[in-house]
Amino acid sequence: MSVIRTAIIGFGTAGRVFHAPLVAADPHYALSAIVTGSPERERAARHSYPQTDILADTDALFASAREFDLVVIASPNDSHAPLARAALEAGTHVVIDKPIAVTAAGAREITTAAREAGRVLTVFQNRRWDGDFLTLRDVIARGRLGEVRQFDSAFEWWQPDTGTGWKDLAGPDQGGGVLYDLGPHLIDQALQLFGEVTDIHAERDRRRPDSRSDDDSFLTLRHVSGVRTRLWMSTVAPAPRPRFRVSGSRAVFRSHGLDPQEAQSIAGRRPGETGFGLHDDGRAAVVEDPQGTQNVPLHAGDYREFYRRLAAALREGGPLPVDPNDSIRALEIIEEAIRQTR
Structure with missing residues (x-):
């Protein structure tokens, strides 16, 4: 893998403020595509990253999944697990912005899916x-x-x-x-x-x-x-x-x-x-x-360290920057907190 061709789903705070600048700043990555359905965010993405393809929806992204090595999911929380499954089925590696999913059960399912697909899945615990x-x-x-x-x-x-x-x-x-x-x-x-x-x-x-x-x-x-x-x-x-x-x-x-x-x-x-x-x-x-x-x-x-470590994991088989099981444990604690306070 020479350069890691990366697509980011979502251009709200997570995509615009964190992931896009970090990916663009790292020579190991190419910011190949940004997915946003908002006309205002589309204009902002085109202005900031004129060499990047701006896609209107995830259907367009997954239809051309062979053009990407990595999908970063920076969309609303309840979409994290479904989009991660779709990205894994399309054959890409996956970064999920925290939380990894809305439920620990859903998080365990997608980590199992990543392991079975032979793809890297990690969580942006910046x-x-x-x-x-x-x-x-x-x-x-x-x-x-x-x-x-x-x-x-x-x-x-x-x-x-x-x-x-x-x-x-x-x-x-x-x-x-x-x-x-x-x-x-x-x-x-x-x-x-x-x-x-x-x-x-x-x-x-x-x-x-x-x-x-x-x-x-x-x-x-x-x-x-x-x-x-x-x-x-x-x-x-x-x-x-x-x-x-x-x-x-x-x-x-x-x-x-x-x-x-x-x-x-x-x-x-x-x-x-x-x-x-x-x-x-x-x-x-x-x-x-x-x-x-x-x-x-x-x-x-230095949030760049997350993507440095991910590049080493993808290119050289190094350890993940964040073990998804760590994020699952945090989610279990959140679920227990919600159970106590319903």
């Missing part, structure tokens, strides 16, 4: 390459916090009115709501850091009168390792909590603000440009212990 998360992993690995006891992680913003996009209009059975939107990120990070979970407690609320799904949710997880995780996710937070607050036997780690890569991409900056992935204000995390507080420089976030 938050593994957030700069603050990379910094936290390094701090923990160096033992600066001692024995980690409590992991607090929050992903919150202020959007007091419901929007007109599918994330606000979809019900829980369609993968709508903040738990399906942000939970796959926060849960995946917790599992990556601290391993398997034995106990789950969930709270889900609809704070906006016209919300169809949860817009303010909370999870606590008890890990086999003994760490307790607390996860906040909200679209109605007038002011956010710290992004991370991690308590250990020796010190506490804190960081504030979301990784800048999404905002930078929306602003028109591109992966690989000078300063991409770093906060423009030069902010740092802090480690605080009884002797005082020390600033910890934040690593640069």
